[in-house]
Amino acid sequence: MPLPDPLLRFRQTVTAGNSLTRRLMFTTLAWVIVTLSTASILLVHIYFNQVTEEFDRILEDHLMELIAVTTPHADGSITVSWQPIFPPFNSEGSPWFWQIRHNETIVAGSETLGAINPALLNEKESSTPHGFVVEFNTPDGVYLRAMSYKPTLLPHDGNYHFIVAGPVDEIASKTDALAVTMGSTFGLLALGLLILVPLQIQYGLNPLGRLQERMVRIREGKSNTLEGTFPIEVQPLVDELNRLIEYNRSLVIRARKESGDLAHALKGPIAVMRNCSTRVENDALRDALKLEIHHITDTIEHRLVRARRTGSLHLLGARTELDQVADDLLFTMEKLFAHKRLSISGEGFADYALRCEPEEIEEILGNLLDNACKWATSTVAISCGKDPEGLWILVEDDGPGIPPSEWETVCTRGRRLDETTPGSGLGLDIVKNLIDSYGGALTLEHPGMGGTSILVRLPATLIIL
């Protein structure tokens, strides 16, 4: 059964070699294991110490009680005026016991355990204010912890030795119980954290996902800046990206302005030279001058087009509303060709937006419409639509048309469709280059209106849905 999408995406993210989620997952896992393990060991150790202290205090209390109720006699015998009532001291087989020895001979004691090797009781383990603590195994294999003390008893002091002991198991069982409880609690906590960590990571990385969405919107031309506010850790990155996008755009604007200024600086003097050349009386000289000026003009025009296009081809956030471009160009053609009283129509543009700068599409369609209007007898039509291959734009006129034999050469550099009509329209080669740069195509079609039909195809990837 296939995994649901979010889980599949999560699995892919975690198994990817260079993944933030994986890094965070593993570091969190390591951190949780180390922290909880250390905490468990530390807490069990502290608890063990506390239980041991508590155990020793019980032993000491009983020891002090025994000493207090013991009266020594001159013959070495003793009278214990009060027997400890602590139940384990009185149960047969109980590992709890007390003893009073004189010259290491038992003179009194509980009957819970048999005689204990006195040598074991001489082992000093640690000292308390009133005696020594020692741990040892009984012959029955019971591990005990005992407190022994040799006090000075009045009025007949002798070599008296008081011992109270209890099973170490009592300390161990309490500590083990805590360790088990803590282990299961911490285990559940670790499990919970491991389940929550991916959610936490997903929540934490959400702003990056939003950032990606915004970037996609810019790439698709739906926006030209990263919109919205982001967490303070991400906002500086967003601000920098916005500055970068703006810088990119300013470069294009500057390139356009520079090319405009350069055009202004060069074309005025060229216009003067061109006008002067018409007054040269020597035909050969006049023709040579005109040809050279034409070459200069053509070269400058091509270079300026290139300069204007610097960086604008893949400008982030670029968007062209085709109906706006068509509306502007139809209005412009109506004015420029008002004297021809043409019927100029456009249809099908309202539904489409393209991921490119409006200036680029204006150059393509403007030049094609300009040529169509120059040649048209009465009608020019531009239409637009979409098919599986992408967007198509058809520019038609009812002029004399281009013979099919010239279709191949019509897009070569230096050749203009409007060679016989006045004006400074760009050649079709520039239009074709622009279209090529977007991965599109320009073809001449069999005319539907009797004149020229030029079909422009642009790839579907350029269309903003």
Place this chain on the structure above:
Amino acid sequence: MRILVVEDDRELSRQVADLFRDAEYIVDVARDGEEGEYLGLEEAYDAVVLDLGLPRIDGLSILRRWRRDGRVMPVLILSARNTWRDKVSGLREGADDYLSKPFELEELLVRIEALIRRSAGHAEAEIRCGDLVWNSRDGILTLNGKRIHLTPTEARMGRYLIHHAGRILSKGELTEHIYGTDHDPDSNTLEVMINRLRQKLGRNRIETLRGRGYRLVDPKQNDAVT
């Protein structure tokens, strides 16, 4: 007919001005945006040739100001900026035509004459007032098919009258469009010129409307009405 050329390139503005003067137009030249804007606001022109990249005030701002202030004379933008964005912006701001540099002087003349003609409501290159015909392509006035030879000033007067045939033209308007601002409005040169035209075209073609001005009419149509 009076034309304003707003162009900062000294040599180019001289060439353009000479082109129009040779075609019997009165030409004023402004070499910066400020002067151009002022002349366009204060004087009456039949057409304007406007550059966009001008010192002080750019061409689009000038055009915007003229249109905002109700100046409706036809404007042709003559600019080195030839992107379609530039053309769209210029025409959207109220220009009537756009010509990119470098250009053919002849084309500029043809386009300006077409603008003047269209702004006076004439679609064709031949403007008629009865059997009096002005052919704007070659600048020849014919009456009943016969060419009328005119002096440069008579030609300017005749052209202005036929462009505005049927409309009453005040002395001030005629003076401004035929002679420019240097002419003394109190002199009787205008009356002399009208009389000379009447002699060549026929006395009843140019009506005098006392206190109001002159009007070019088709006498046959007038006779038919009376």
